[in-house]
Amino acid sequence: xxxxxxxxxxxxxxxxxxxxxxxxxxxxxxxxxxxxxxxxxxxxxxxxxxxxxxxxxxxxxxxxxxxxxxxxxxxxxxxxxxxxxxxxxxxxxxxxxxxxxxxxxxxxxxxxxxxxxxxxxxxxxxxxxxxxxxxxxxxxxxxxxxxxxxxxxxxxxxxxxxxxxxxxxxxxxxxxxxxxxxxxxxxxxxxxxxxxxxxxxxxxxxxxxxxxxxxxxxxxxxxxxxxxxxxxxxxxxxxxxxxxxxxxxxxxxxxxxxxxxxxxxxxxxxxxxxxxxxxxxxxxxxxxxxxxxxxxxxxxxxxxxxxxxxxxxxxxxxxxxx
Amino acid sequence: xxxxxxxxxxxxxxxxxxxxxxxxxxxxxxxxxxxxxxxxxxxxxxxxxxxxxxxxxxxxxxxxxxxxxxxxxxxxxxxxxxxxxxxxxxxxxxxxxxxxxxxxxxxxxxxxxxxxxxxxxxxxxxxxxxxxxxxxxxxxxxxxxxxxxxxxxxxxxxxxxxxxxxxxxxxxxxxxxxxxxxxxxxxxxxxxxxxxxxxxxxxxxxxxxxxxxxxxxxxxxxxxxxxxxxxxxxxxxxxxxxxxxxxxxxxxxxxxxxxxxxxxxxxxxxxxx
Numbered sequence: 001x002x003x004x005x006x007x008x009x010x011x012x013x014x015x016x017x018x019x020x021x022x023x024x025x026x027x028x029x030x031x032x033x034x035x036x037x038x039x040x041x042x043x044x045x046x047x048x049x050x051x052x053x054x055x056x057x058x059x060x061x062x063x064x065x066x067x068x069x070x071x072x073x074x075x076x077x078x079x080x081x082x083x084x085x086x087x088x089x090x091x092x093x094x095x096x097x098x099x100x101x102x103x104x105x106x107x108x109x110x111x112x113x114x115x116x117x118x119x120x121x122x123x124x125x126x127x128x129x130x131x132x133x134x135x136x137x138x139x140x141x142x143x144x145x146x147x148x149x150x151x152x153x154x155x156x157x158x159x160x161x162x163x164x165x166x167x168x169x170x171x172x173x174x175x176x177x178x179x180x181x182x183x184x185x186x187x188x189x190x191x192x193x194x195x196x197x198x199x200x201x202x203x204x205x206x207x208x209x210x211x212x213x214x215x216x217x218x219x220x221x222x223x224x225x226x227x228x229x230x231x232x233x234x235x236x237x238x239x240x241x242x243x244x245x246x247x248x249x250x251x252x253x254x255x256x257x258x259x260x261x262x263x264x265x266x267x268x269x270x271x272x273x274x275x276x277x278x279x280x281x282x283x284x285x286x287x288x289x290x291x292x293x294x295x296x297x298x299x300x301x302x303x304x305x306x307x308x309x310x311x312x313x314x315x316x317x318x319x320x321x322x
Numbered sequence: 323x324x325x326x327x328x329x330x331x332x333x334x335x336x337x338x339x340x341x342x343x344x345x346x347x348x349x350x351x352x353x354x355x356x357x358x359x360x361x362x363x364x365x366x367x368x369x370x371x372x373x374x375x376x377x378x379x380x381x382x383x384x385x386x387x388x389x390x391x392x393x394x395x396x397x398x399x400x401x402x403x404x405x406x407x408x409x410x411x412x413x414x415x416x417x418x419x420x421x422x423x424x425x426x427x428x429x430x431x432x433x434x435x436x437x438x439x440x441x442x443x444x445x446x447x448x449x450x451x452x453x454x455x456x457x458x459x460x461x462x463x464x465x466x467x468x469x470x471x472x473x474x475x476x477x478x479x480x481x482x483x484x485x486x487x488x489x490x491x492x493x494x495x496x497x498x499x500x501x502x503x504x505x506x507x508x509x510x511x512x513x514x515x516x517x518x519x520x521x522x523x524x525x526x527x528x529x530x531x532x533x534x535x536x537x538x539x540x541x542x543x544x545x546x547x548x549x550x551x552x553x554x555x556x557x558x559x560x561x562x563x564x565x566x567x568x569x570x571x572x573x574x575x576x577x578x579x580x581x582x583x584x585x586x587x588x589x590x591x592x593x594x595x
Contacts, residue, residue: 053418073324079420086418090411094340106332107419147415 006031006155006186007052012061013210014047021047023210024061029188034181036197037190039207045190046087048207049159052188053084066155080108083153087160087190089144093133097124097143100132101150110151118146123172137164145173156180158189162196174200222269227294229272231265232258233279234288243285246278325428329421333429334436341399341437347444350395354445361387362449377462380453381469384446385548388473389541393480394505396438400484401501403430404594405491423594431485431587438481439474446470468572472547472579479540479582480504486590512539540582547575 005028014022022044029035037045050056051063054070063070068078091100101115119128122142127135135143141164148156162170177187177200191197198204198218205215214221235243240263247255247265253275258264267275279286341347361383404427407413416426450466484501491497516535536542 050414053414055414055417076326076420076422079418082418084415084418086411086414088411089415092340092412094344103332103336104415104419107329107416107421109420 004031005029006066007188008062008064009048009052010062012048012051012058012063014044014051014056015059020210022051022058025207025210025212027205027212027215029186032181032184032186033203034177034187034201035189036201036204037188037207038192038194038197038204039190040192043207044210045207046159049084049157049188049190053082053157054079080151081154083148083150083156083158085144085148085156085158085161087163089140089147091132091135091140091143093131096129096131097135097139097146098128100143101146104147105150108151114150115146118149119143121149121176122146123169138166138169141165142169145176149176154185156185156187156189158187160191161189162191162193170196222294225294226268228254228266229269229294230292231267231275231279232290232292233263233265233286234290235261235263235285236287240285243282246282247275250274250278326421326425329419329425330429330432333421333426334433337403337430337433338436338440341434346399347437347441350438350441351444351448354391354442355448357387357391358384358446358449359452362453377453377465381466381548384469385545388476389545390509392442392473392477393509393541396477396480397484397487397501397505399434399438400431400481401488401491401497402494403434403485404488404590405494405497406488409494424591427485427489427587427591427594431481434481434485435478438477442470442474442477446473469548472544472576475576475579475583476540476544479579479586480508482583482586482590486586486593489590489594508539508541513542537578540579543575543578543582546570547572547579 007027007029009025009027012022012025013020025044025048027048037048039045047056051058052065052070054075057071065075066078066081068075070078092103095103097119098115101118102112104110105112105115116125116128119125122145124139124142124146127139132140132143141161145158145161148158162173165173180187189197189201201218203215203217204221205212206221207213214224216224233243240257243263244255247253250267250271253265253267253271255263255265265275265279276289279289362380402409404413407416417423447470450463450470453466454463483504487500487504488497491500516532520532536546
């Protein structure tokens with residue numbers, strides 16, 4: 001648990017009729033942290049978000065956001081300091097981008113004069129006076145982000161924030177996120193595009209069918225998983241048998257031909273340095289080395305396949321190498 | 323919980339200006355004015371003449387127009403107030419703001435009421451001005467104003483029912499269906515059924531019970547409000563024979579109308595929780 005939590009969730013469950021959308025979640029997010037909530041569609045991320053914002057009330061358990069339960073008059077004050085970007089946000093077609101921001105600024109008691117700057121910040125400066133009707137999906141998403149930033153929020157809830165953005169937009173989004181982090185804003189964001197957020201969040205929680213099945217920093221998750229590292233070795237020498245034998249002698253490594261003059265070595269993290277020493281000493285055989293660390297995608301798929309912690313290579317990923 | 327009027331005003335202003343911008347108010351005002359002018363001019367055609375007739379007859383004709391038109395327009399105006407936001411996906415965003423559900427509901431209702439009132443006033447006001455050139459004296463104007471005011475109140479009552487529909491319905495299609503159903507029931511079916519029961523039971527239902535049943539329909543409350551203020555019209559409708567004088571006090575009827583505005587809205591607020 002975090003030392004200085006701004007969001008605390010204890011044993012929270014939410015039932016919709018027969019369906020248990022969120023099933024006993026414990027979670028705490030520290031002040032100023034960038035926290036990623038990962039999961040497939042329907043894993044319960046959005047429901048968890050809605051409960052944190054007081055849009056749904058939990059069937060059981062307790063939620064504290066900035067020390068307040070998300071309900072009642074006291075939470076109204078907290079809401080002024082929250083920013084929320086819903087999944088697939090839709091705005092009013094008959095308003096311009098600027099008018100949309102004005103409307104939400106009024107509701108949030110934020111200063112209307114900040115609206116043009118916010119629009120410029122998310123790259124909509126030129127579209128401010130155009131009707132939202134003519135906005136593309138990416139522009140609507142940018143407008144949604146500008147809306148979430150109204151009134152300098154302390155906590156940002158971003159549900160699939162990069163959905164519909166082009167690569168340039170995604171880059172800009174994370175640039176703004178880094179800026180916010182520097183100002184101490186707490187950000188919780190959800191995604192199912194893992195590769196994209198893994199370098200940008202401090203901790204992640206992986207949600208599956210309403211439960212959190214793993215939580216921690218990426219490094220700790222990788223270590224927990226003990227996913228194999230991959231060395232892709234470009235050979236100088238056509239005859240790699242000597243090198244192959246040398247590596248196989250180390251045990252617990254798997255060595256195979258990667259095609260096009262490469263050799264692939266898979267080993268556990270524990271053996272990383274030992275393998276590197278062998279490769280470094282083989283100056284006559286080795287031209288170049290690429291090291292492939294397991295991505296969060298691998299971690300996620302690992303959990304998804306229920307192979308967590310077994311240390312076995314993940315079938316989907318290994319097949320493409322063999 | 324405290325009601326923050328600024329939040330209510332923000333929502334109401336948006337709803338109102340939306341209706342101004344998409345020309346809803348303008349079109350509705352023109353429709354009202356056109357119908358009203360036609361009726362004031364040709365309303366007496368079945369009596370064998372055209373041209374502006376006496377005020378009492380004009381208002382009586384306008385009442386039968388308004389009783390069809392205003393509830394329909396109010397129901398169309400309000401049926402997607404909440405369900406529309408829900409279907410669009412903007413309801414969650416709105417409710418994540420520092421606003422309560424009741425404030426949102428009240429703001430929607432107030433803004434839509436303002437749009438309806440504005441177009442009613444503009445449409446019938448225009449006709450009122452034309453009438454006053456012809457024949458209206460001060461008491462006549464007063465009477466005409468009472469008619470317009472009661473039309474607005476009836477519109478608000480149906481708007482309130484529409485907002486209730488928009489809270490209860492799961493999607494826009496159902497909400498619009500329910501709104502049309504409400505119109506059919508109160509405007510077309512209710513009086514027929516009541517009349518049928520009255521005739522069928524051979525008058526076994528007493529006059530008081532019958533009057534009470536009339537108060538259960540805001541459209542009838544509107545009719546009684548306007549018809550009873552005029553001796554001539556009362557004869558015209560033959561209502562005096564069944565309706566006791568004690569229940570025809572405009573203040574009493576007015577408060578019944580206010581009840582019809584408040585009750586569905588209260589129910590909507592309760593269901594919206």
